[in-house]
Amino acid sequence: MENKQINFFKSKDFNAVLKPFKKGTVVKIDNIEVREKEKHLNIGLYGWYAICPSKDLKKNKLYFFSLFDEPLLLFRDENNNIRCIKNICPHRGASFFGGSISNGELTCPYHGAKFSSEGTCQNIDRITCSHIVDNNYNNYAKRIHLSQYKALEKDEYIFVYFSDKSETDLKNINDVLPIKNYELIDNGFSVKDCVSEEVLVDFKCDWSRIIENHLDILHIFWVHGDTIPDKDVNKNVLVSFNQKIKINPTYIESIYFYKSNPTKEFIRIKYIPPGRILIYKGEPSVSRYVQVLDHIPLGDNKARVIVRHYRKFLKNKLLNNLILFKEIQKKIFYKIFDEDYMILKTQTYNHKLGLIKNDEIKLLGEDRIINYFWNWYKKSEEKDNPWKFINKNKELDVYNEIIFKYPPEIKKLEIINNINIIRKTFIRYLAPLIFLLLII
Ligand code: FES
Ligand SMILES: [Fe+2]
Incomplete structure (x- = not known):
């Protein structure tokens, strides 16, 4: 793909992180622990992608x-x-x-x-x-x-194994990687006693930029500080972190600890290539909450994200209905993605025009996982060449109309959700109150 090269791949910092290590040794670069035998992801851009929630694929x-x-x-x-x-x-x-x-x-x-x-x-x-x-x-x-x-179908998602080419006989598709590492149970989560909600969102920007955004903890405070309902996350509390990065053949995981309190964990981010990210806190077996983010590379400048929250709290159905939990949650999701969208679009533009220059960009310590991600992405792109069908003639693109259906790209669902909140609030609270006032 033209202009796909990212110049900061060539940066000195970046190469230092990637230099070969002696077999069996544990090497520390800044705050990153790298184990020799664990240092490579062996999944590329060909692999399993969660495409949609099971319930969206109707008979x-x-x-x-x-x-x-x-x-x-x-x-x-x-x-x-x-x-x-x-x-x-x-x-x-x-x-x-x-x-x-x-x-x-x-x-x-x-x-x-x-x-x-x-x-x-x-x-x-x-x-x-x-x-x-x-x-x-x-x-x-x-x-x-x-x-x-x-x-x-797994964990109530539909997965597709994207490989070199489609086949008229599925038996001709060889070397399919196991699905196991995408399964929540294999990642230590037991979600059978959890409740969940999800949203799907479509973006006109680069798929890999959205992944980068979800691996980036620093912007959470600045961009989403007013939206995320967590008192520890707001614009006025800019924090820096120590991180522990673990690299396995099938995932990269980074655990963030507050620099001011090194035993206090802020969050864990686990990237399972090509498209899945898990965000949670503490050991998975005891974690009360996990966010599953699936990134779907629909095409050049075209991507979808499925966000699903599993939680072990606020499970009471009646209470959830009363406080309109699902609708409010959706509203927050849409707002968060809206907040990121302009940044992702312009960053994609800067990237594709080759304007992101290594000597003009200086990464922070907290950006290390992003370095790993870009290294993996570049190598995988070269190895797998998945962009062979890239549509160079944008005017001919009829597929946007067929494929895009979610906000922020299509606002309709967001508006429907807002109307739903107003309607349900009226029916549940205002209507009985008006009725009561009338009879008094
Ligand atoms: S039946 Fe003729 S194009 Fe499909
Ligand atoms: Fe974000």
């Missing part, structure tokens, strides 16, 4: 999205298995947008070719292009197949 409904600009779609087949296929009909290349799915059978909207959930064309009676099928429907049908990626 007999098509779910359109893209990964690295490749148009894809999801559906449940007749056995409730998840299918992820390329959104290109193998007859004449139409999109399945406007098509339909019924009992695992997908119908193309252009000439009505029907594909079984296995991806083969079962019934092309309705194809009328005889110059293409040459009266030999049966033979033709055997030769056209849908192209698929591996997909599955």
